[in-house]
Amino acid sequence: MKPRIVGSSQAMLEVFELLDRIGDNDVTVLITGESGTGKELIAQALHQQSKRSKNPFVKINCAAIPENLIESELFGYEKGSFTGAFQRKLGKFEVANTGTIFLDEIGEMNLATQVKLLRVLQEREFVRVGGIQNIRVDTRVIAATNKDLNECIALGTFREDLFYRLNVINIRLPSLRERLADIPELVENFSRQLYKKFNKPYKPFSDHFIGKLFQYNWPGNIRELQNLIEKTIVLGDEKIIDKKNQEFKSKIELENKQFISDGLLNMDYKSAKEMILESFEREYFNALLQRANGNLSEAARISGMHRKNLFVKLRNLNLK
Numbered sequence: 001m002k003p004r005i006v007g008s009s010q011a012m013l014e015v016f017e018l019l020d021r022i023g024d025n026d027v028t029v030l031i032t033g034e035s036g037t038g039k040e041l042i043a044q045a046l047h048q049q050s051k052r053s054k055n056p057f058v059k060i061n062c063a064a065i066p067e068n069l070i071e072s073e074l075f076g077y078e079k080g081s082f083t084g085a086f087q088r089k090l091g092k093f094e095v096a097n098t099g100t101i102f103l104d105e106i107g108e109m110n111l112a113t114q115v116k117l118l119r120v121l122q123e124r125e126f127v128r129v130g131g132i133q134n135i136r137v138d139t140r141v142i143a144a145t146n147k148d149l150n151e152c153i154a155l156g157t158f159r160e161d162l163f164y165r166l167n168v169i170n171i172r173l174p175s176l177r178e179r180l181a182d183i184p185e186l187v188e189n190f191s192r193q194l195y196k197k198f199n200k201p202y203k204p205f206s207d208h209f210i211g212k213l214f215q216y217n218w219p220g221n222i223r224e225l226q227n228l229i230e231k232t233i234v235l236g237d238e239k240i241i242d243k244k245n246q247e248f249k250s251k252i253e254l255e256n257k258q259f260i261s262d263g264l265l266n267m268d269y270k271s272a273k274e275m276i277l278e279s280f281e282r283e284y285f286n287a288l289l290q291r292a293n294g295n296l297s298e299a300a301r302i303s304g305m306h307r308k309n310l311f312v313k314l315r316n317l318n319l320k
């Protein structure tokens, strides 16, 4: 069964528009997005809307395969090319011939394999491990990653030339936080599927429950939402979200310690700002001096301030 891609938020409409424009064109696509945002779903959709839809869709997860095996997984090996290679084995590129290969978690691929992949993308041919013959394939490539490949390039763990070969078209999938408006539709979609799966009569979730889903930040995105719905249906208890929200809220509270108090809201903006600024400076320079063990030069170094300016600041704040 073809899974439905749910969404009518602005962010998803943009994704759908891009999918439409790609249509059945055989272009290389790089899908990016946080984990659980639907990268694999989109890769399948691209294959299904292409002229290759009746041919194989072959997935390989570059993160799950040990470094020394990835090459033979991708390109296959010849009989006798290493101990245990009793017969020739085809790699995923050959298995996916006339179809699509989906290179998942491409950001985890090692540099040596990246070189070989680049060659396939440029020449459309490769050599099996232990082989000499060039194998030509007609395999469409779709890659996905939750990493920032530009950052990987800067760190030297990803080849820039490969990036440009893969990133012919980029589909960036929004996080669930960026498309909260889609929550009700997603919940309905998943709950219809899951009630059926567990042979329970369908019963819509309460508005109260849906409302609470909007207060959570969804680091695991759609997959996390799907799992929550499943758990709620199996246990028959909508209260599960309360626990999630509680954990989330205490985290947020810890992060921004609520410095806008009622008292501040009774002042005008300018005085409130000065007051916050002064208490920030007091806390900051206190902590700074502690970190620097009271050493002024060290404090100047850590804060990036000029030693003299720092001295004046501390004196004005009456800190020593």
Ligand SMILES: Nc1ncnc2c1ncn2[C@@H]1O[C@H](COP(=O)(O)OP(=O)(O)OP(=O)(O)O)[C@@H](O)[C@H]1O
Pocket: 003, 004, 005, 006, 007, 033, 034, 035, 036, 037, 038, 039, 040, 041, 042, 146, 189, 222, 223, 226
């Ligand atoms: N827009 C959507 N509509 C319906 N279901 C979706 C949607 N997006 C994702 N899903 C579902 O959410 C789950 C996670 O999606 P998928 O595996 O494609 O994400 P991913 O980005 O590949 O995640 P990861 O990075 O963890 O591998 C799947 O069960 C998928 O069917």
Ligand SMILES: [Mg+2]
Pocket: 039, 040, 104
């Ligand atoms: Mg995935």
